[in-house]
Amino acid sequence: MSESVRVAAPDLPDVSGLVIGVLGGTGEQGRGLAWRWARAGQQVVVGSRAPDRAVLAAAELGLGVRGMDNAACARESDVVVVAVPWTGHGALLTDLHGDLAGRIVVDCVNPLGFDKQGAFALDVAEGSAAEQAAALLPQSRVVGAFHHVSAVLLLDPDVERVDTDVLVVGDDREATDIVQALAGRIAGMRGVYGGRLRNARQVEALTANLISINRRYRAHAGLRVTDI
Amino acid sequence: MSESVRVAAPDLPDVSGLVIGVLGGTGEQGRGLAWRWARAGQQVVVGSRAPDRAVLAAAELGLGVRGMDNAACARESDVVVVAVPWTGHGALLTDLHGDLAGRIVVDCVNPLGFDKQGAFALDVAEGSAAEQAAALLPQSRVVGAFHHVSAVLLLDPDVERVDTDVLVVGDDREATDIVQALAGRIAGMRGVYGGRLRNARQVEALTANLISINRRYRAHAGLRVTDI
Numbered sequence: 001m002s003e004s005v006r007v008a009a010p011d012l013p014d015v016s017g018l019v020i021g022v023l024g025g026t027g028e029q030g031r032g033l034a035w036r037w038a039r040a041g042q043q044v045v046v047g048s049r050a051p052d053r054a055v056l057a058a059a060e061l062g063l064g065v066r067g068m069d070n071a072a073c074a075r076e077s078d079v080v081v082v083a084v085p086w087t088g089h090g091a092l093l094t095d096l097h098g099d100l101a102g103r104i105v106v107d108c109v110n111p112l113g114f115d116k117q118g119a120f121a122l123d124v125a126e127g128s129a130a131e132q133a134a135a136l137l138p139q140s141r142v143v144g145a146f147h148h149v150s151a152v153l154l155l156d157p158d159v160e161r162v163d164t165d166v167l168v169v170g171d172d173r174e175a176t177d178i179v180q181a182l183a184g185r186i187a188g189m190r191g192v193y194g195g196r197l198r199n200a201r202q203v204e205a206l207t208a209n210l211i212s213i214n215r216r217y218r219a220h221a222g223l224r225v226t227d228i
Numbered sequence: 229m230s231e232s233v234r235v236a237a238p239d240l241p242d243v244s245g246l247v248i249g250v251l252g253g254t255g256e257q258g259r260g261l262a263w264r265w266a267r268a269g270q271q272v273v274v275g276s277r278a279p280d281r282a283v284l285a286a287a288e289l290g291l292g293v294r295g296m297d298n299a300a301c302a303r304e305s306d307v308v309v310v311a312v313p314w315t316g317h318g319a320l321l322t323d324l325h326g327d328l329a330g331r332i333v334v335d336c337v338n339p340l341g342f343d344k345q346g347a348f349a350l351d352v353a354e355g356s357a358a359e360q361a362a363a364l365l366p367q368s369r370v371v372g373a374f375h376h377v378s379a380v381l382l383l384d385p386d387v388e389r390v391d392t393d394v395l396v397v398g399d400d401r402e403a404t405d406i407v408q409a410l411a412g413r414i415a416g417m418r419g420v421y422g423g424r425l426r427n428a429r430q431v432e433a434l435t436a437n438l439i440s441i442n443r444r445y446r447a448h449a450g451l452r453v454t455d456i
Binding site for chain 1: 303333345346347349391392397420421422423424427428429430431433434436437439440441444445447448449450451452453454455456
C-alpha cells in the first residue's frame, strides 16, 4: 500500500472475523464483491430469492462461499451488502427487516434510469436508496458504499487489484469504520469516509456520470480521492 | 504529464488564444481560477458587480488580468466562468443573458446548504445550477465544471500543481472539449468529460461530500478518475 492509503486508514477495526452476506449475490456486482472478499479470506454468504441459485453461485465462486435464501443469508451475517436491482430494493428490505435487525446493512444500489442518451439518476422519495433502506430498517445500521465499483473488474481473474476508492456514507461512525475496513480487504481498494447518509444521493447518482465516462473513454472508470 | 493524462486528452483544441472571463472574480474561487489561468499565459478578465472592486482584484492578481463590471466582463470574453454564490446565481444570469449570448458559459456553482452537521445539497427546480443556467441562457453554450476545485489550493502560491481531475458536463461536444482543454491549462489539472447536463446535479452536490472528507481527514480533497 502506498503512503496515502495508510494515512487514511490508521484506526480502522480488524474485520477479518466478520461474516459478510451479499443479498443479490447471484448478480454480477454481488458475485464480484463476494469473490473478492472470499479471496481475501473473509467468510462470505451469498443470498438469493431462490436458494438453489444461491447454492450454485456459491459453488462456482468456491473459496468456502456458502449460498442460501436471502433471509437466511441476512441472519447468518454480521454485515449484509444489498446488491439487488433498484426495482426490487424496497420490497426486499421490507420483507427482510426482521432478519436484518442488528446487522450493518451496506447499500450499494444505484437508482438509475437508462434511455438512448445513457444513464440518468432517478428521484427517490426518501432521497436515496441508502436513505430508503434506513427508513425501512430502523433496527439496522445502514451505510452506503461500493456504488462505483465495476462488476467487470471485480469478476475478472486477471485483475489482481481493483484500484479505486470506495466512498462510505453513513451516520454511525462505528459502522462506517467497519465498512471502510471491509473495502480495504479487497486488493487495490480503499474505503474513504464520504459524509452522512443525507449526502448519499449524489454518490449513488454519480454512477450515471461514470457510465458516461466509460462510454466516452472506453474504460472502467473509478474514483480516487486526492490529498488523503 | 503521466501516460494516463495524455490518453484522456488526445484531441482537445488549442485554447491558448481564448479570453476567459470570471464572473464573481473577486471571490476566492474566482480569483483562484483567474490567477492559475493567467499564470498559464491565458488572457483573463475578472468581473464584479462593482467595477472598482474588479479593477482592484485584477491589479492584485497582476499578470495582465483586467477587471471590469460583470456585463463588460461577459462581453469581453470567449468563455465565461460563473463563480458567484448560489444565492445570486439566477438573478445574475437573468441580468446578463444578452451579454452572455454566444459565449461558452462555465457554471461552477454548488447549490449547498450548511448546518451543524455540515454541508448538504439543496434542491434546484431546474435540477442543478448548470441546468438553471442553461434554462436562463438559451443563446449561450452552458457547461458545468470546476465544482470540486479547492480555492485554498488555487490561491496558495506554494502549490505548484493543483492535482485533480475536473469533471466537465454538458451537451455541446465542442464546448465541453474547450472547457476540458482550459482545465488542462492549469498545472496538475485534467479536464475529463463527465456526462450530459442532466447529470450535473450530482457533480455539484458531491461538493458536500468533499467538504465532509476535508473535515474528517483535515485535507483539501480532490478527485481523480482512474483507468482513463
